[in-house]
Every structure is written in C-alpha cells, then in structure tokens.
Amino acid sequence: xRGKSTTxxxxxxxxxxxxxxxTILEAAAQVxxxxxxxxxxxxxxxxxxxxSIGSLxxxxxxxxxxxxxxxxxxxxxxxxxxDNALQISxxxxxxxxxxxxxxxxxxxxxxxxxxHKVLVEQVPRIGGLAESLDIQTVLQQKIEHGLHERSPHLxxxxxxxxxxxxETCIEALTHRAxxxxxxxxxxxxxxxxxxxxxxxxxxxxL
Amino acid sequence: xRGKSTTxxxxxxxxxxxxxxxTILEAAAQVxxxxxxxxxxxxxxxxxxxxSIGSLxxxxxxxxxxxxxxxxxxxxxxxxxxDNALQISxxxxxxxxxxxxxxxxxxxxxxxxxxHKVLVEQVPRIGGLAESLDIQTVLQQKIEHGLHERSPHLxxxxxxxxxxxxETCIEALTHRAxxxxxxxxxxxxxxxxxxxxxxxxxxxxL
Amino acid sequence: xRGKSTTxxxxxxxxxxxxxxxTILEAAAQVxxxxxxxxxxxxxxxxxxxxSIGSLxxxxxxxxxxxxxxxxxxxxxxxxxxDNALQISxxxxxxxxxxxxxxxxxxxxxxxxxxHKVLVEQVPRIGGLAESLDIQTVLQQKIEHGLHERSPHLxxxxxxxxxxxxETCIEALTHRAxxxxxxxxxxxxxxxxxxxxxxxxxxxxL
Amino acid sequence: xRGKSTTxxxxxxxxxxxxxxxTILEAAAQVxxxxxxxxxxxxxxxxxxxxSIGSLxxxxxxxxxxxxxxxxxxxxxxxxxxDNALQISxxxxxxxxxxxxxxxxxxxxxxxxxxHKVLVEQVPRIGGLAESLDIQTVLQQKIEHGLHERSPHLxxxxxxxxxxxxETCIEALTHRAxxxxxxxxxxxxxxxxxxxxxxxxxxxxL
DNA sequence: GATGAATGAGTCTTCATTCAT
DNA sequence: TATGAATGAAGACTCATTCAT
Numbered sequence: 001x002r003g004k005s006t007t008x009x010x011x012x013x014x015x016x017x018x019x020x021x022x023t024i025l026e027a028a029a030q031v032x033x034x035x036x037x038x039x040x041x042x043x044x045x046x047x048x049x050x051x052s053i054g055s056l057x058x059x060x061x062x063x064x065x066x067x068x069x070x071x072x073x074x075x076x077x078x079x080x081x082x083d084n085a086l087q088i089s090x091x092x093x094x095x096x097x098x099x100x101x102x103x104x105x106x107x108x109x110x111x112x113x114x115x116h117k118v119l120v121e122q123v124p125r126i127g128g129l130a131e132s133l134d135i136q137t138v139l140q141q142k143i144e145h146g147l148h149e150r151s152p153h154l155x156x157x158x159x160x161x162x163x164x165x166x167e168t169c170i171e172a173l174t175h176r177a178x179x180x181x182x183x184x185x186x187x188x189x190x191x192x193x194x195x196x197x198x199x200x201x202x203x204x205x206l
Numbered sequence: 207x208r209g210k211s212t213t214x215x216x217x218x219x220x221x222x223x224x225x226x227x228x229t230i231l232e233a234a235a236q237v238x239x240x241x242x243x244x245x246x247x248x249x250x251x252x253x254x255x256x257x258s259i260g261s262l263x264x265x266x267x268x269x270x271x272x273x274x275x276x277x278x279x280x281x282x283x284x285x286x287x288x289d290n291a292l293q294i295s296x297x298x299x300x301x302x303x304x305x306x307x308x309x310x311x312x313x314x315x316x317x318x319x320x321x322h323k324v325l326v327e328q329v330p331r332i333g334g335l336a337e338s339l340d341i342q343t344v345l346q347q348k349i350e351h352g353l354h355e356r357s358p359h360l361x362x363x364x365x366x367x368x369x370x371x372x373e374t375c376i377e378a379l380t381h382r383a384x385x386x387x388x389x390x391x392x393x394x395x396x397x398x399x400x401x402x403x404x405x406x407x408x409x410x411x412l
Numbered sequence: 413x414r415g416k417s418t419t420x421x422x423x424x425x426x427x428x429x430x431x432x433x434x435t436i437l438e439a440a441a442q443v444x445x446x447x448x449x450x451x452x453x454x455x456x457x458x459x460x461x462x463x464s465i466g467s468l469x470x471x472x473x474x475x476x477x478x479x480x481x482x483x484x485x486x487x488x489x490x491x492x493x494x495d496n497a498l499q500i501s502x503x504x505x506x507x508x509x510x511x512x513x514x515x516x517x518x519x520x521x522x523x524x525x526x527x528h529k530v531l532v533e534q535v536p537r538i539g540g541l542a543e544s545l546d547i548q549t550v551l552q553q554k555i556e557h558g559l560h561e562r563s564p565h566l567x568x569x570x571x572x573x574x575x576x577x578x579e580t581c582i583e584a585l586t587h588r589a590x591x592x593x594x595x596x597x598x599x600x601x602x603x604x605x606x607x608x609x610x611x612x613x614x615x616x617x618l
Numbered sequence: 619x620r621g622k623s624t625t626x627x628x629x630x631x632x633x634x635x636x637x638x639x640x641t642i643l644e645a646a647a648q649v650x651x652x653x654x655x656x657x658x659x660x661x662x663x664x665x666x667x668x669x670s671i672g673s674l675x676x677x678x679x680x681x682x683x684x685x686x687x688x689x690x691x692x693x694x695x696x697x698x699x700x701d702n703a704l705q706i707s708x709x710x711x712x713x714x715x716x717x718x719x720x721x722x723x724x725x726x727x728x729x730x731x732x733x734h735k736v737l738v739e740q741v742p743r744i745g746g747l748a749e750s751l752d753i754q755t756v757l758q759q760k761i762e763h764g765l766h767e768r769s770p771h772l773x774x775x776x777x778x779x780x781x782x783x784x785e786t787c788i789e790a791l792t793h794r795a796x797x798x799x800x801x802x803x804x805x806x807x808x809x810x811x812x813x814x815x816x817x818x819x820x821x822x823x824l
Numbered sequence: 825g826a827t828g829a830a831t832g833a834g835t836c837t838t839c840a841t842t843c844a845t
Numbered sequence: 846t847a848t849g850a851a852t853g854a855a856g857a858c859t860c861a862t863t864c865a866t
Contacts, residue, residue: 017825038244041860052827053862063861121327164382165399172378173371180370193371197407204402222845223850248836258852263837428866429829450656453856464831469858533739576798577791577811584790585783592782605783608822613815635846659839670848671841681840 021059024049028070033114037122042066071119078108079138086142095195097146098166098202102194105139105170106185109178140167151206162205166198212267212274227265229255231279234272239320243273277325283317285344292348301401303352304372304408307345308400311376312391314341319384346373357412368411372404418480418538421473433471435461437485440478445526449534454478476538483531483538489523491550498554507607509558510578510614513551514606517582518597520547525590552579563618574617578610639677642667646688651732655740660684689737696726697756704760713813715764716784716820720812723757723788724803727796758785769824780823784816 027049031040042063046053060066085104109116143163147154154162177190184190233255237246248269252259266272291310315322349369353360360368383396390396439461443452454475458465472478497516521528555575559566566574589602596602645667649658660681664671678684703722727734761781765772772780795808802808 042862043860046828054827054864055825057862058825161395161399164386165379165403168378168382169375169403172374176370176374189367193367196410197371197375197403200406200410201403204406226850247834249834259837260839260852261850264850267837269836432829454858455856465858466831466860467829470829473858475857573807573811576794577815580790580794581787581815584786588782588786601779605779609783609787609815609819612818612822616814616818660841661839664849672843672848673846675841676846 024056025070028066029115032118077111081107081111082138094203095199098199102170102191105174109174136167143167212271230262231276234276235321238324284314284341287313287317288344300409301405304405308376308397311380315380342373349373417473418477421471436468437482440482441527444530480538490520490547493519493523494550506615507611510611514582514603517586521586548579642674643688646684647733650736695729699725699729700756712821713817716817720788720809723792727792754785761785
C-alpha cells in the first residue's frame with residue numbers, strides 16, 4: 001500500500017463534473033474537521049456530499065488522494081493570502097517588512113484554521129504532503145526573496161538561516177496563539193510581541 | 207469509544223511480568239516509530255515483543271493505554287533532561303540563562319526524537335495526553351519560575367507572555383532543525399542563532 | 413455495551429438487497445436453531461447465507477439486532493396465528509371460547525417451535541425483546557378483551573387475573589407437551605385435559 | 619468441545635479443600651446472579667472467591683462443571699424444601715392436599731430465586747442439566763406418589779397426566795407471579811386462585 | 825457516467841484454559 | 846497443592862474499495 005497514487009483520477013472537464021468534485025471536497029472538509037482523519041470514511045463523505053460512493057471513486061482513486069486534493073487547495077489559498085499580505089505593505093523600512101511578514105503569517109492562519117489543524121496534525125503523513133502543508137515553505141521562500149532584494153550582498157547561507165528563523169518563529173507563535181489564546185489574535189498582542197522579538201534580530205542580521 | 211480508560215490494567219509484581227511489560231513497551235515503541243499510530247496494531251506489537259496478544263491485554267486494557275504508558279515514560283525522561291540542563295548552568299547572567307534554556311530545549315529533543323515525533327504528531331489526541339507531551343508545558347513553567355526569581359516586580363501577565371515566547375521559539379527552532387538540518391544540532395549553529403535572537407529580547411523584557 | 417441499538421441499519425430498497433436480507437435472516441434462523449445463541453456467530457451466519465460478513469453488517473448493526481429482527485418476524489407470525497384461531501371459532505358458549513383459546517395457544521406453538529424455543533430460552537434478554545416474545549402478552553390481551561365482551565360487569569382486576577391464569581396455564585401446558593410429549597399435540601390429549609381444567613374455572617369466574 | 623465432562627475433578631476430602639470449594643461456589647453464584655452466564659468469567663469467579671484461577675481449575679475441570687455443581691446444589695435445596703412443605707400438611711382432604719402442593723411449589727421458588735432464574739433462563743443448556751433444574755421433575759414425582767396413595771386404582775397413565783397438569787400449572791403460575799407481581803406471593807392471591815383452579819380438577823380426576 | 829450493494833482483509837478485544845514456578 | 850503469568854483461538858465489527866446494473 002505504499003506507493004499510492006495521490007493524483008486525481010481524471011480531470012473534470014465538464015461543468016457538472018467540476019461541481020461534483022467541489023461538492024465532494026467540501027463534504028470531505030466538513031467530515032475531516034468534525035471527525036478527524038481516522039473517523040473520516042469515504043462512505044460518509046460521499047453521503048454528506050449527496051453523491052454515491054462510486055462517484056467519489058470516479059474522481060479520487062483512494063482516500064489519500066481525496067485528502068491530498070483538499071490539502072492542495074488549502075495550500076493554494078494560503079499562498080494567495082500570504083502574497084496578498086506582503087504586497088499590501090510594500091514599504092521599505094525593515095520594521096515595516098517584519099511587520100508585513102508577521103501579518104502575512106497571521107493572515108495565512110486565518111484561512112480555515114480548523115481544516116488546517118486537522119491537515120497538519122492528524123493526517124498521517126500522506127506521501128510528502130504534510131511537509132508542504134506548513135506555511136513554512138511558502139513564507140520562507142518569500143522571506144528569502146525579500147532579503148535578497150534588500151541586501152544583495154548577504155551570503156545565501158546566511159539569508160536562508162535568517163529566513164528560517166523568522167519564518168519558524170512567526171509560524172510557531174501564531175500557531176501557539178491560535179491554540180492557546182485565540183483572542184490574542186484580535187487584540188494584536190502577539191503581533192506586537194513578535195515585532196518586539198524579531199525586528200532587532202532582523203536589523204542586526206542585515 | 208470516547209471515554210477509554212488509559213490506566214494500566216494491573217501492576218506487574220513478579221519479576222517475570224515486569225520483564226514482559228518492559229518488552230511490550232519496547233516493541234510498541236519500535237512499531238510506533240516504524241509504522242505510525244494508525245498502522246500500529248496490538249497484534250503486531252505483541253508479535254514483535256514475542257508475547258501473546260493476551261499478555262499484552264493483561265497489562266494494557268487497550269491500544270490507547272499502551273501508547274499512553276509509552277508517552278508517560280517519555281515525558282518523565284524529558285522532564286529529567288530539562289531539569290538537568292537547567293541545573294548545570296545555574297549562572298546568573300541573563301545571557302547564560304537564555305543559553306541554559308536553549309540547551310535545555312535542545313537536550314530534551316535528544317531523548318528519542320523519533321518516538322517523540324510520532325507521539326507528538328501522529329497520536330490522535332489521546333485523552334488529554336498530547337497536551338503535556340509537548341515539552342512546552344514543562345519548559346515554560348521553568349522559565350516563568352526563573353523570570354520571577356530574577357525580576358520579582360515583573361507583572362505575572364508579562365512574565366507569562368515572555369515565557370511563552372521564549373519557550374515557543376526554542377521549541378520551534380529546535381524542532382525545525384531536527385527535521386530539516388539535524389547536523390546543525392551538532393555544529394551548534396542554531397544554538398548560536400537562537401541566542402542571537404532571544405538574548406536581546408530577554409534583556410529588554412526584564 | 414448495554415444500550416445497543418436493535419434497529420435495522422437500513423431498509424433494503426432494491427430487489428437484490430431485499431433478497432439478501434431474507435437470505436441472511438433465514439440463515440440466522442438455521443444457525444440459531446442448530447447452535448443456540450452463544451454459538452451463533454455473525455461470521456457463521458454470513459457464511460451460511462452465502463453472503464459476506466460485510467453485507468450482514470450492512471443491514472444489521474450488530475448481532476443482537478439480527479436476532480431481534482428474527483424475533484420480530486416470528487412474533488408477527490404468532491399473532492397472526494392466534495388471531496386466526498380465535499376468529500375461526502367465534503361461537504358464544506363459554507365452553508367453545510375456552511376451546512378456542514386452547515387451540516389458539518396450541519396453534520401459536522406450531523409456528524416454528526424450534527426457533528421459538530431458542531428465542532425464548534436462550535436469547536440473553538435482548539433489550540425488552542423477550543418480554544413480548546412470549547405468546548403471553550398477545551394471548552392474554554385477547555382473553556381480557558373476550559372476557560369484557562362476555563361479562564361487562566366483571567371488575568377489571570378480576571378480569572386481568574382470570575386472563576393471566578388462563579393464559580399462563582395454556583401456555584405452560586402447551587409448552588410442556590411440546591417438550592415432553594409432542595404426540596399429545598396430535599392426539600388432542602392435552603387439548604382435552606386443558607378443557608377439563610379450565611372450563612369449570614372459567615364458568616365459575618364469570 | 620461437545621462431550622465436556624461436568625463431573626467435579628476431584629472430591630475434596632480434606633476440610634480445607636471443602637472450604638475452598640464452598641467459597642468458589644458461593645462466588646460463582648454471586649457473579650452468575652450479577653452478570654448472567656455469558657458475563658461470568660472463571661477468572662472473575664476465582665478473584666471474587668479470593669482464590670487463584672489455578673485453584674479453581676483444580677476443583678472444576680471447566681466452566682460448565684462449575685455451574686453444574688452450583689445447579690446441583692440448588693436442586694438439592696429445592697427438593698428438601700418441597701419435601702418439607704409436603705410433610706408439614708399431611709392432612710387427608712383433597713383440598714388440603716392441593717393446598718400443600720401449591721404451597722410446596724411456592725416454597726420451592728423462595729430458595730434463592732435470583733439464582734434460580736439465571737440457572738433456568740440463561741444457562742445455555744448444559745448437558746441435560748437444565749431439564750432437571752425445573753422443580754417439575756421433583757414435584758411431579760411427589761404428586762404421582764401422593765395420587766397413588768390416595769387412589770390406588772387410578773391407571774398410571776392417568777395419574778401421570780394429572781400430576782403433570784397440576785405440577786405444570788403450579789409451576790407456571792408461581793413463576794409468572796414472581797416475575798410479574800411479586801407481591802401476590804405475600805398477599806396469598808395466587809395461592810387462592812390456584813386453589814380455585816386446581817381443586818375442582820383434582821376432585822373430578824380422582 | 826452514476827449508483828449502491830457487496831466484499832473481505834484486517835482490527836481490537838475477551839476469556840477459558842494451561843503450565844512453569 | 847497453590848499460584849498467576851501466559852496463551853491464543855475465536856468473535857464482533859469497520860471501512861476502503863470494487864463492480865454488476
């Protein structure tokens with residue numbers, strides 16, 4: 001059972017099919033969030049979607065592929081959000097750059113956090129999927145890119161390390177806040193605290 | 207089956223049975239690390255342990271209890287390590303305190319990291335277990351305590367926030383390094399980088 | 413697992429599935445009669461039915477529900493028989509009424525007595541099922557009704573007692589005859605003896 | 619597993635052994651009454667008895683033998699009670715004889731009715747055991763004997779039938795009362811009703 | 825394409841029974 | 846004799862997946 005293909009079985013070209021796929025994915029998200037991965041059964045997803053189990057398998061070769069598709073869509077949304085957050089505040093001071101990064105991290109976590117949690121924590125490491133699920137990869141590359149623009153002379157190794165540190169801490173603090181003190185997200189408390197922590201580090205590193 | 211008891215079924219009194227329990231736990235750890243929680247079957251664990259399935263259930267009322275026992279033992283080891291790391295460097299400078307914290311975090315992660323990973327990431331939230339599995343709780347309380355000793359006037363709310371930030375970042379950076387660049391642990395690179403990040407923050411916060 | 417649902421899982425709509433359900437029930441009856449409740453395994457029933465174990469659980473959520481369905485069908489047959497026996501001899505003399513009752517009791521016991529025996533004696537009291545399994549409830553109510561029609565002035569308490577006595581004795585004698593002297597059922601011996609016992613009692617009671 | 623011996627493994631000759639056996643049987647009765655046959659495990663019985671499971675199997679070759687021994691002891695008590703009840707009222711009128719029979723039946727049912735119920739209803743027909751468990755056999759023979767003394771000319775076939783009818787109805791009414799209206803036993807209601815039913819029959823039959 | 829009945833390998837778990845100490 | 850650790854056959858039940866219609 002190792003080499004399970006996680007590629008969708010067929011591309012839905014017709015409108016009706018695309019609608020069906022969307023419905024299934026939506027149902028899958030619901031069930032996944034309510035029940036967790038283990039208790040998510042393909043039959044249940046099909047039922048919730050108002051679609052026969054046969055139809056589900058018409059579009060997704062197996063359970064993993066279904067979840068993979070869901071995760072993929074989720075990641076796309078994440079990236080869009082991050083891009084957006086970074087573009088909005090394109091100011092040039094280091095302070096505002098760090099601030100933008102933090103806001104991007106927070107924003108990304110506002111995309112269906114419940115689904116994100118299940119996908120990250122419960123999905124039993126579906127073939128190389130989980131790794132890219134973390135906002136890490138996405139955000140980190142953006143940071144590296146931004147660093148290079150700001151300080152072209154920075155050695156790549158150094159840039160990578162700084163990006164990793166920034167990304168890791170933003171991600172971790174955001175995640176922690178979500179889990180433990182969701183209201184901190186509203187009050188802007190972690191946002192401020194993160195700035196307090198990361199800005200000096202960023203300044204010193206350039 | 208929500209309310210599953212995770213209490214061991216009976217305490218092994220005789221030498222023979224204590225040996226059996228140890229063997230089972232060892233096998234469980236192996237299987238868990240190799241297969242992940244879902245693909246860990248009680249029958250497989252028993253077989254690997256060279257013990258009948260009946261014997262396993264003699265001591266553990268169910269699969270969850272088995273994993274819970276394993277986790278419990280793991281946590282104990284973690285705490286011991288952290289205590290140890292913090293006691294060794296009891297120096298008084300903020301710099302050395304932060305250094306000790308970082309080293310404690312790193313040290314803790316050296317206790318069977320593979321098992322730790324499965325326990326943290328894959329265990330489907332066994333009754334309130336996962337929460338305390340993170341080194342978070344343990345380390346964070348140590349930090350809060352240390353802060354209070356150093357700056358008795360610090361408001362508790364503030365102390366808690368600082369502790370949370372320190373702990374979260376140490377944990378996250380360590381974890382990240384383990385997963386992505388295990389050699390950084392040896393070279394002391396993240397240790398240094400973490401110090402670079404956290405010391406100024408800590409100093410400013412006092 | 414105390415509160416086990418004994419409700420059928422889904423109603424078979426298609427012809428094919430209805431056939432499957434029928435086959436399963438038939439097999440269940442066979443196995444139950446041959447092996448008794450304890451030695452009746454769902455796997456064995458499925459095998460005997462030439463159906464996969466999964467199909468069995470498609471329609472019956474658990475073993476008890478399977479037996480419950482069987483019992484339910486059996487009870488329906490019983491009631492039909494009793495109704496029939498009572499309607500046939502609608503004559504008005506007390507003697508013929510008692511005779512009709514006795515014949516109804518005997519008739520009821522001719523509906524698959526082997527299955528009846530297992531259901532009554534071996535079924536470990538499946539949720540409120542056993543109570544209504546006895547022909548008691550059914551027959552007794554018919555008797556009470558008949559008494560009320562014949563002697564409207566009879567106090568209800570008294571009517572209930574008489575009905576209970578009549579029903580209990582008919583049931584007991586029939587059951588006893590079946591177990592010990594099945595041929596008495598053919599020769600009409602207990603029928604006569606029951607009449608000898610019950611008619612005077614009935615007459616005196618009105 | 620068919621031909622299971624229900625004979626006790628060894629006769630306890632020593633006093634200590636006999637005590638152990640008694641303790642086990644007592645525990646078995648408790649567990650049987652509380653849990654029913656299926657949920658009665660030999661391990662639980664041994665534990666309740668404060669005896670090792672090994673010791674239990676020292677005296678009883680298997681679970682069935684254990685229950686059989688219990689049933690056997692229960693039957694002995696029943697017989698003693700019946701004998702007693704019949705002897706007390708040795709009067710000669712048919713009326714008093716019937717009364718004595720009824721009282722004997724009732725009395726017999728007062729011997730540990732809870733255990734009696736489990737033994738009769740739940741024990742999966744342990745090799746020919748259940749049949750003799752009913753008070754039937756015992757009481758019926760007493761009746762036949764009594765009839766023969768009173769009317770030596772009565773054909774044996776006839777005597778048997780009368781005994782069967784009397785016994786069956788007494789047993790059934792008593793049982794029914796116990797299950798449905800336990801207070802009727804105290805008020806003497808069924809006792810009276812049974813007399814009303816059976817005395818005329820008995821008189822006419824002689 | 826869609827349907828949903830059918831499949832059956834695979835899980836957890838129990839408990840009567842044995843046997844080394 | 847007594848102990849209780851160990852055994853393992855067996856049973857209820859799930860759910861991803863297939864395929865005839």
